[in-house]
Amino acid sequence: MPVLSRKSPPTLPGYLVFNPKEIKENPLNFYNRMWKEYGDLVRLPIMPNYSFYLAAHPSYAEHILSTHQELYPKPDIVNKPFNLMMGESILTSEGDFWLKHRRLMQPAFHMKHLGNLAEVMISCTESFMQEWENKLDGEVIDIAAETLRLTLKIAGQTLFSKDISDEQSVLGKAFRTGFEFVNYKMNNLWTEPLWVPTPRNQRFRRAKETLDNLVLDIIDSRRKNPIDSYDLLSMLMAARDEETGEGMSDKQLQNEVITLLVAGHETVASALAWTWFLLAEHADVAAKLQDELQSVLNGSNPTLDKLPKLEYTRMVFEETLRLYPPAWAMPRTAREDDEIQGYFIPKGSLMTAAAFMIHRHPDFWENPDKFEPDNFLPEKINQRPKFAYFPFGGGQRICIGKNFALMEATIIIALMSQRFKLELVPNQQIEIDPTFTLRPKYGIKVKIWKKIP
Numbered sequence: 001m002p003v004l005s006r007k008s009p010p011t012l013p014g015y016l017v018f019n020p021k022e023i024k025e026n027p028l029n030f031y032n033r034m035w036k037e038y039g040d041l042v043r044l045p046i047m048p049n050y051s052f053y054l055a056a057h058p059s060y061a062e063h064i065l066s067t068h069q070e071l072y073p074k075p076d077i078v079n080k081p082f083n084l085m086m087g088e089s090i091l092t093s094e095g096d097f098w099l100k101h102r103r104l105m106q107p108a109f110h111m112k113h114l115g116n117l118a119e120v121m122i123s124c125t126e127s128f129m130q131e132w133e134n135k136l137d138g139e140v141i142d143i144a145a146e147t148l149r150l151t152l153k154i155a156g157q158t159l160f161s162k163d164i165s166d167e168q169s170v171l172g173k174a175f176r177t178g179f180e181f182v183n184y185k186m187n188n189l190w191t192e193p194l195w196v197p198t199p200r201n202q203r204f205r206r207a208k209e210t211l212d213n214l215v216l217d218i219i220d221s222r223r224k225n226p227i228d229s230y231d232l233l234s235m236l237m238a239a240r241d242e243e244t245g246e247g248m249s250d251k252q253l254q255n256e257v258i259t260l261l262v263a264g265h266e267t268v269a270s271a272l273a274w275t276w277f278l279l280a281e282h283a284d285v286a287a288k289l290q291d292e293l294q295s296v297l298n299g300s301n302p303t304l305d306k307l308p309k310l311e312y313t314r315m316v317f318e319e320t321l322r323l324y325p326p327a328w329a330m331p332r333t334a335r336e337d338d339e340i341q342g343y344f345i346p347k348g349s350l351m352t353a354a355a356f357m358i359h360r361h362p363d364f365w366e367n368p369d370k371f372e373p374d375n376f377l378p379e380k381i382n383q384r385p386k387f388a389y390f391p392f393g394g395g396q397r398i399c400i401g402k403n404f405a406l407m408e409a410t411i412i413i414a415l416m417s418q419r420f421k422l423e424l425v426p427n428q429q430i431e432i433d434p435t436f437t438l439r440p441k442y443g444i445k446v447k448i449w450k451k452i453p
C-alpha cells in the first residue's frame with residue numbers, strides 16, 4: 001500500500017453551510033467562483049472531517065471517472081432521489097447489478113440497432129413540425145418547452161412505440177409529475193420523508209403508482225402479444241445474459257424503461273434549446289449550417305445514410321454541449337483514501353468532476369466562452385486531452401445513450417433548420433437554471449418564421 005500524501009488542496013475557509021443562500025440560488029455560479037478563486041481542485045468543507053471536492057481539470061476528471069473509477073462510486077445523495085422514481089436501475093446501481101444490466105442493455109444502443117430508430121425520430125419530428133406549420137409567421141414560442149415536448153414524444157415512440165408528449169396522455173402526466181418531484185428532491189437536501197402525507201408527497205405517490213402500472217401494462221401486453229417492433233423495449237425484453245441465459249424480470253424492465261425516459265429526454269431537450277439560442281445569436285454559424293444542409297440534403301430528410309455527411313450539424317451540437325453540458329457536474333464519493341495529483345482525498349469525501357468548468361478551461365480552449373463549432377474539427381480534437389470534453393461522462397459509466405442522443409439531435413437540427421428560422425425575442429432574460437440539466441430558467445422566447453420551400 002503506497003504512502004499517501006496528506007497535503008490538502010486549496011480550501012474554502014469555514015463550512016459550506018455558511019454559504020447556503022449562494023449555493024441554493026445558483027450552485028453553478030458558486031462553484032465557478034470557487035474554481036476561479038481557488039484553482040482546479042478545491043476543498044469545500046461540509047463539516048469536520050467531511051468535505052466536498054470540486055475537480056475542474058481534465059486529469060482530475062479522468063482520475064475520478066476513468067483510471068480510478070473503482071474507487072469512486074456514485075453517492076447515495078444522488079442515487080436516492082432517482083431511486084424513488086425508477087427503483088434500482090442501471091443509472092443508480094453499482095457492482096454486479098449494474099454490470100449485469102449494462103451488459104443486457106448495451107446491445108439496444110449499438111449503432112446497428114439505433115439505425116432502425118432514425119426513421120422513428122424523423123417521423124416524430126415531422127409530425128411535430130406539422131404543428132408548427134399551423135402557426136403564424138412571427139408567432140412567439142418558448143423553444144425550451146417545445147424541445148422538451150419533442151424529445152418526450154421521441155422518447156416514448158423509440159422506447160415503447162407510444163406518444164406520451166400529448167397533454168392528455170395519462171402516462172405522460174404521471175411521468176412529468178414524478179420527474180418534477182425528483183428535481184425537487186435533488187435540489188432540496190432537507191425535505192419531508194416520503195411517508196409524510198404532504199400534498200407534494202401524495203401527488204408523487206399517486207403519479208408513481210400510475211406510471212408503474214401503465215408501464216407494467218405495456219410490458220404485460222407485449223409479453224402476451226409480441227409485436228414486430230424495433231423499439232428499445234422489444235430489445236430489452238429479448239436481451240439475455242450470455243452466461244446464465246436469463247433476461248430481465250417485469251419489475252426490472254419497468255425500472256429501466258422509466259430510467260431511460262428520465263435520462264433520455266430532458267438532457268437532449270435542454271441542449272437543443274441552447275442550440276437554437278446559439279444559432280439565433282450567431283448568424284455566421286447558422287449560414288454555414290444552412291450551406292451544409294443545402295449541399296447534403298437539399299430539402300430531403302436526414303436519413304441514416306446521410307447522417308455521417310452532416311459533419312457541421314453535429315459539430316454545432318457538440319459545441320453546444322461544451323458550453324451548456326446538461327450533466328454539468330458528475331458526482332462521486334471516495335470509497336477509500338486516495339491521492340489526486342499529490343493531494344489527499346479522505347475516504348467518504350464527496351467529489352464532482354466539473355464538466356462545465358473543464359469545458360471552459362482556458363488552458364484547453366482558445367476562446368473558452370465563445371460559440372465556435374470549429375473546435376470540433378478532427379485536428380482540434382486531437383490536440384486536446386481526452387477529458388477536456390466529456391459531456392457524456394467517461395469510463396465504464398459513460399452515457400449508454402450517447403449515440404442515440406447525437407443521432408436524435410442531428411436529425412432534429414437538420415430537419416427543423418431546413419423548414420424554420422427562429423429569431424430571439426429581444427429584451428428577455430435568458431439564464432441558466434443549474435438545478436438539473438442546465439435548462440434555460442425562464443425558457444427562451446423565439447419568433448418562428450417558415451422558410452419558403
Ligand code: HEM
Nearest residue numbers: 090091263264267268327330391392393397399400401405
Ligand atoms: C445530450 C444528451 C445526453 C447527455 C448530455 C447525457 C449525459 C450523461 C452522462 C454525463 C452520464 C454519466 C453520468 C455519470 O457518470 O455520473 C449519463 C449516463 C446515462 N445516460 Fe445519458 N445523456 C444524454 C442522453 C441520454 C439518452 C438519450 C439516454 C437514453 C435513451 C441516456 C441514458 C443514460 C443512462 C441509462 C445512463 C447511465 C449509464 C450507466 O450508469 O451505466 N442518456 N448520461
